């Protein structure tokens with residue numbers, strides 16, 4: 001009987017040591033304006049019973065350390081350099097060790113560019129009664145709302 005109890009205690013210790021990593025710091029949603037930053041940092045950290053290694057996914061695809069675009073630090077932090085609108089997406093980290101692996105929840109990184117008028121209206125001389133087409137083309141992410149004014153009064 002004593003041996004049996006000892007056996008179960010041992011099994012319990014082995015089982016509790018056999019847990020995979022536990023995430024202690026999850027990445028957060030982020031919205032960044034491309035003109036104010038050129039690099040973005042997402043944090044992820046986990047504890048575990050053996051050394052934890054980290055990987056990151058964007059929209060379900062693993063990111064790789066090579067090249068100058070992404071850097072995954074041994075601490076788990078992901079650095080994204082040369083930030084562009086294309087970096088918008090869902091990111092999550094994967095913490096793994098010999099006992100198992102665990103994903104953080106997905107977080108949304110939204111990279112935005114300021115609104116900018118690339119093709120504004122030009123001065124025009126027209127006859128009374130003719131239809132005039134004034135152009136205004138803009139870029140931005142999200143797309144800017146366009147408001148027109150006539151002599152300073154909303155049109």
Ligand SMILES: *[C@@H]1O[C@H](CO)[C@@H](O)[C@H](O)[C@H]1NC(C)=O
Pocket residue numbers: 027028029107108
């Ligand atoms: C991130 O944003 C999504 C959708 O906008 C939301 O469901 C989720 O709870 C947010 N996560 C965090 C960690 O704030």
Ligand SMILES: *[C@@H]1O[C@H](CO)[C@@H](O)[C@H](O)[C@H]1NC(C)=O
Pocket residue numbers: 016017019021022047048049
């Ligand atoms: C194993 O990991 C768990 C959870 O991270 C922790 O509570 C426990 O103390 C660890 N055990 C050892 C022997 O490191």
Ligand SMILES: *[C@@H]1O[C@H](CO)[C@@H](O)[C@H](O)[C@H]1NC(C)=O
Pocket residue numbers: 059088089090
């Ligand atoms: C990732 O997902 C976001 C949000 O759904 C989308 O806007 C973006 O185009 C996707 N990026 C890639 C590379 O698939």
